[in-house]
Amino acid sequence: MYKFAGRIRYSELDREGKLSLESLLDYFQDCSTFHSEDIGVGLKFLQERHLAWVMSAWQIIVERYPVLGERVLIETAPYDFKGFIGWRNFLMETENGERLSCANTVWTLMDMENMHPARVPDELHAAYVLEEKLEMDYAPRKIALPETEGERREKVEVRQHHLDTNHHVNNGQYIRIAMEYLPEGFAIRQMRAEYKKQALLGDIIVPEIYRPADNICLISLNNEEGQAYCVAEFERNMGIV
Template sequence: MYSFDSRIRYSEVGEDRRITLNAILNYFQDCSTFHSEDVGLGIDYLAEHKKVWLLSSWQIVIDRYPSLCEKVTVSTWPYDFRKFLGSRNFTLTDGEGRMAAYANSLWAYMDLETNSPALVASEQIEGYHLEEKLDMNYAPRKIKLPSDSRIQEAFPVRPHHLDTNHHVNNGQYVQMAMEWVPEDFIIRQMRAEYKKQAVLGDMIIPRVHAADEVYTVALCDEQGEVYVIVEFQGTEKGTCTF
């Protein structure tokens, strides 16, 4: 297991002084990046071998949103490698060791020269040390967008949406999708299924469906092909104790 300690910063909280979903996602993403860098399998290693790990799906569950200045520990570990896929768990615990949020993720190992999946190299498997998968309720990876979803106003990919892979960062997609979640809705689970990459200048056309305690947002290209589908499950603020 790889872990690092932190403290909830002002830049990571919303109007309610609690950490945002996007900040939790960023903590998890940073933790996996730190892990890769510290075992010598980070960005430079991948660039040298012309490979990249692309996120295929997220499932993040939030039991409690820690408050401003709370001390937290972020942890991650891989639990499975299979052909060109890798699976990784994450946890966010508070200063007393109580679980606040946890996640499952699936990643695809890609060859940048052929733009196709590549078998995970033995040095990757040896470097990461597989551990037992987290005891949690694992949701399906696939997300279905209801047929009666509604098209919303299109917008372009901006420079601040991009990461070191020169396409939209996985967390930025989730932030985009949250624009259609009401402010009084407390997200308890977020699932995301990533299908294709958006780059600078691409137009994104949202398709949104709202149902009881579930909001589903597909971010699509101009031909209707899906970049990502994001599903938010939760409760109204009036029924929430955080």
């Protein structure tokens, strides 16, 4: 697996003094970006071909949240390509090999000129070395919402700070928005996210909250017509450290 070393910073902590889920997601996303840059198929390569990898689904499982100053290794490897879809695993460990968190992701390669999926070209296939799938408890990509209506919250307008280099809301920003609606003290063991539409500058996001079980919180971030941009599922674990 491709890997880089990190150290948990104060700016990455939550109120409990542990690495926040949003910062964990950033570590994973940065790891995949570093990987692509280091093998020559990074941002410039994709932009010259009017291509971009767009996140379709996240699954993150947390075993333990590291604390301030702890040294960690962040690792990633793609394990499959089919048509315009790519699959990639992530892992965060301590220097001693303790597994802190693992993740599975599904990506769609997009032609940014016509905003249609594009088959993965041979040069991308050749650049990445596919590895075995990480051993973890894989969840379905799709997230089903309850049939009952959720609790709607105040609208959120997409601002500049929500956007990435593709000029749409970054996948991590959806998770940051969704986490604002979690109950107090909700310790996250697993996060799943399914991305359905791209939100752009000035778009309005309408959060809708569901609590199908005591340990589950579902948040659908919709447009004003009720169509989901992103659906995020958070599973609670009171015993997590």
